[in-house]
Amino acid sequence: MADYRLETSWRPVENSFGRLTFTLFNLSTEPLSGFSLAYTTETRVADNHVCDGGSLKRQVAHFHEFLPPEGLSVRPGGHWRFTVEGLTREPKHVSAGVKSAYLTLAEGRHVPVEFSDLHLEGRDGGAAAPLLPVGSVPDPYSLLPWPLLLGLKAGELPVILYPAEKTRPDAIKSLSLVLALYQRLYPAANAPFSLSAIKGGRAIRFATESSIAGSAYELRFTAHEIVLSSADEAGRQYGLISLAQLMHGARADRERFKFPNFGTIADQPRYDWRGCHLDVARQFYPVADVNRLIDILAWNKLNIFHWHLTDDEAWRLEIKAYPALTEIGARRGPDEVLVPQLGDGAETRAGHYTQDDVRQIVAHAASLHIEVVPEIDIPGHGTATLLSLPELVDGQEAPASYRAVQGYPNNALNPAVEFTYEFLGKVFDEVVALFPSEYLHIGGDEVAQRAWLTSPLCSALMEREKLAGTPELQAYFLRRIKTMLSERGRKLAGWNEVSHGGGVDRDGTLLMAWEQPAVGIELAQQGYNVVITPGQAYYLDMAQSEAWAEPGAAWAGYSSPEHTYAYEAEDDLPEALQEKMRGIQACIWTENFVSRGYFNRLVFPRLSAVAEAAWTPLTRKDWDRFAAIVRMWPIL
Incomplete structure (x- = not known):
């Protein structure tokens, strides 16, 4: 005490x-x-x-x-x-x-x-509402996300599922990987699979069908066996996860859920980009927590893990060329260069991921068909970077001449300091060696309106390049960054503000619309490929009701699980622009997540609600069914 x-x-x-x-x-x-x-x-x-x-x-x-x-x-x-x-x-x-x-x-x-x-003070703040109704299941099967097509007849629950004789080694490996996933998520439950035949079980026969779309699968149930057909490993994994989910529900709630004896499931994802973002700058999560979140993403058939590794509050990724980034920028405390923030107390709090940590996490995600997209947030949100490497600062710029929305003064990397590009080049060299992802996310968000305008170096740059104001300075900077990424074989992803000031070349650029739902339409009209992730529906740090007793952020209002589930990213997107929409993403910003209890209350079940929106067509969604199933799903 x-x-x-x-x-x-x-x-x-x-x-x-x-x-x-x-x-x-x-x-x-x-x-x-x-x-x-x-x-x-x-x-x-x-x-x-x-x-x-x-x-x-x-x-x-x-x-x-x-x-x-x-x-x-x-x-x-x-x-x-x-x-x-x-x-x-x-x-x-x-x-x-x-x-x-x-x-x-x-x-x-x-x-x-x-x-x-x-x-x-002075009034009743209301009670935190229940997040889910009891729910109902017209079809008694625990599948989430719900599949594209389903026609099943329930029957006797098999003791276990196992591979048929002469199953290929690659299919055995897939079965083993999903079995291990299940055991990590539900360590106290009986395993759904065995690698060897067991009396009372049912055999799974694997078939490769080139006519099936990528990541899709089909399941055909008979009294004697289950046939799992797919064209690729991802589809096979999703089919096995569906079988594990069916077994789990039928065992955990026998009154409500059954296992099918006859019929078929034909399933494929709605979007290619089914993402979840995690901010580890505000709150640090150890490797074990990151791996468990990746397991949960796989169970929900999400395929992108967007890893927000740097921000004002911390730099969390080991960069061997610049050890100060983590020696200084990953430590906050009363006597550190970075003062306490968002839950830090009398003791220093530190944490970063070594490059070996990253390799392990990336490999773990890849084994579950999840792509890890790293984010190095530039040019704004750079306080930890600038305090770690003061040579990035224009020393003639007036101190505290601008302030970011979160209150940080002079927090943006300077586009006119040539060392900025040397520094980022070395950072990108190490990042691309660690992350084989198609995209590297560069942030590009929330640069203060008058950033750099008292920097003599920026004034000279603006005159030389005929640039007007902060947005055009940022666009100049980001165009150089896009070229640097292209030279390293990577495409640029960023937040929607990357489009400001003229933006960057649309070819190979992916932008995430977060400020307002309408922003996604504007970006698509400008020719960008888009991921929809509005704060009003898919930011999982938002409070879930307007009651005072409900924890969470408030800048985008509040978003109940039912609202998150019902939100349709395509609603106002003209048909001619729908080819620009790559998918949707949940975002976990961690300013408010000072306890595991707050994390789990805010993230779940809304993460699964986004997952179903990413996979299941609108006409197949059912809130009451979702509510009945998701209460059995794992949390962090």
Whole structure:
């Protein structure tokens, strides 16, 4: 138990974003004086604010440090209270408060402070709603995503499934891989498959059919065997996952789900790009967690893992040419170059992936037919990069001359510093050696409107190249980056802002529409290939109802699992542009994921809802059926 505790509450105030009240309790046996209080939160204090009972000493994005009035001493059992009015946004949910806190004592020692979620003053915030109805299953089969065509008759549940005699070694290997996947996801359940025949089981006969589309499969059930037909390994894997799902449901809920004895399943994915993104910069996830998430993606028949490896808060990928990127940029703490953010407390938090870690994760994903797309977020979101390598900065640029939406000052790599391109060239050389993916994602999002405009080097570049303003400077930068990627055999992927300022060559460029659903249409009209991932439906950090008690972010409103499930990315896309739509993607941004409980509540079941939208045609979707099945699906 800590010796100090911080309680925070918020109350609405007319014509402002409200007032925060902080109360620090001294639970120790000694008086407390000569200290400062530091905490992290997404509810940031604005430049113009009023603080009663204390003063803001320092703020860096989500990090705040306050001082008590001079001479204040808090007796044992006593408290210090101060209020702040003047915020950058109005808190909407319980998780919008403090995410970590610590004191710096007079002698310089940092000590932890316990804290609670943000309390709402003066009114009832409502209850967090149940995320799922009980659901119903008109067809008693546990398959998710639901297949394209299904005509089955239920029968007796086999003891186990096993390969027929004379099955080829490659099919045996596929069966073994899916068996291992199932055992990792459901370690306490009985295995659905055996590699050898078992009495009471049913044989699987594998057939290769060149007429079947890539990644598609067909299952034909008879009383004596199951025939799994596919044209490729991916289709074979998806068919085996479907068999494992059928077995799992029929065993786990025998009243509701059955196993088929007769009939067929013919199935194929709706989109080529069925993605899930994970931000590991705000919160670091160890290799075991990343591998488990990849297993969950495979179980849901998703095929892209978009790995967000760098941001303002951290650089998480080992680059041998620049060890400072992780020696400095992967560490946050009170005495580190990067101050605490979003859950960091009195102790330094550090974490990055070695190149051996990456090779293992990429190989694990590839074995499950998942492509890992790395993201190196440039030119914005570069605080960790710039603090790790100060030679990337134009030293003549006015400090704090612009600020990103998250509050970071001067956080974008400078397009006029030639070392920027030397640095990125060496980074890309190591990245492409680690990731065999078709695309390398370069971010390109949220560069502040007036970025670089006080940089003398950028002023000279703008005059020389006849560029006007930040968007055209960014487009100049990104066109050079696209050329560098092409020279390394990679295509450019990025967020929708890559199109700003004239954008880049459309050929071989894939952009992700996140700001508004309509942005995807605009990008397709401009000639870009598009992945649809709107914050209003597919950002899994958004709260799931408007109730105060529901955790999550609020900038895009809220998105219930039913809304995420029902959202149709193609709804307003003209038929002539549909060939530009590559697919859809869920995004897991981790500012709010300071606990495993919050992660699982926010990500699941919405991840599976996106997976079904990516695989299953609209006419085959059924919310009640999905709700009945998804409650059996694995979480992190």
